[in-house]
Amino acid sequence: MKIHKKLKYIFAAIGLSISLVACDSYLEEENRSNVTAENYYTSDNANELVTAVYQSLREVYNNYDQAFYGTDIFTQQGQLFNIDPLNEYSNMSGTDANDSWYDNYKVVSRANITINRYLNQISWADALIGQRDLGIAEAKALRALAYYNLVQQYGGVVIYLNEVDEIRYDYARSSEEDTFAQIIADLEEAIPVLETSPSNFGSFSKRAAQHLLADVYLTKAYKSFGTSTDYDMAASLAEQAIGGYDIRSQTYAQVFDFGNQENAEVLFSVQYGSEGTDNRSNTKNGILMNVAYNYLGIARTNNPYGETQEDVPFIMPTDFLYSLFADNDTRDAVTFHRTLYATEASLAADNGLEDIAVGDIVAYFPKVALSDVDLANMLNEHYVFQPTDYGFDAAVNVPGALYQYSANLNDVNFPIFAKFDEEAQDGNGYRDLFVFRVAETHLIAAEAFLGAGNTTSALSHINRVRERATGVMNHYASITIDDILNERAVELAGEENRWNVLKRTGKLQERVAMYNPHFQDHGSFNAATHLVRPIPSNELELSDGSLVPNPGY
16 A cells, blocks of 8 residues: 555644744643643654655645746646736736745645654654654655755745744745755755665655756756756766666556556656545646537546646646657657547537537547648538647638537637546546656756766767657757757656746746747746746735845735
């Protein structure tokens, strides 16, 4: 059984770690059970503390808008003139990027609680010292992950490494350089202790930490405080994380097979239980899709395509992302649903159409545009959306065809994502969420070797990823940072935090201006402001002035 599938409710105990000192003068409680946060945990149940840290990652990786909006390969689903501050960098305020801040600090807080209790409150027998040290190492690695998520989005942030036991208003932000130093310190302390192959799939392993540290050094290499050895360190750590694993041992389709979530390519994943523990379902099956059941013949529930959810941002791929998939790239068929099939019979005579049977095609999104003749003929059988028709009410009626676009209930039409599909698309997702895969590790190594001036090794790593997808060896004869970004786009679409990657490489402003249609229409990017997110306004208001905002917000 996965260690994080069945999660315990321990919020009450953790909540007791914050002492509300202001209430001492008038509130006294009698603890009849004699159970407190200080004596609840023993070596027998200490793993619950570590489990709580893992659990909090579920919320971190649901922040799709801050990962995808305002990039080259994703945009909003609204009409071209619609405004979303995160997508077009227009009128962004201190409430537009709150989630990553609060969710990652929850990870930090729980990690600090774990480390403190493991070191100072739990009594460990000599035989269990290894268990103690491993729990601390996992907590430090996860804390490093949270701080890395924070520093990429906000720049230098508040660093605190102790369990909070008082109310304070004087927190101050550390520099970006100091934040990176703390991340590196946590990971370097954790790596020697972490297990290479944990018995519980989903535990943070040594190779996962090496992957993360490689990414940290790679990002640091671009900074003004980066050193001449950062690229080399990133490359070396990436190759250690890859180890002897050959990604060609599985096809791309096998990696994303719902029944194969615990596979050797996955270095770290956020896990979900089939019972939907504490209502924190994986909502990723509800992003990057339109309202599939609006197509005649697709049932609203229990269909293989799922449905959008109100609390998930309406995101769609840009034309640029579709253009990156070559004809021989097997990732296209895994990533997108280009053909949608009827899941229920539909009597369509009232609409002047033929009746629809289960299994009939109801919508088709050809990869290459059809001729006018083929399009007209096919529109007598079902909807067809040419590559130029993706978006909000983009398709124009074809005179005489039975299927008229003006009768389509969907305002937005595009090939919806398939790689995050669930076995039961009921609005609640239980697929594990891949955070690190070895294919990405290869691309980190390629970028690091390119930065270090070793193009031969860089080509070796990027070509390994491409070969798995196309069967073609040595596709790339030369390599640039744009080649790596394009390969990351097709390999990791919807997985990587695209905003972070574009920011790291200095390509964010250039690429959003080139490929994001809503930004092209009315976006405004100021590099002095928009390369970091606004600090949440509530945090600034609650501080005593020691917490300062990012410039321009």
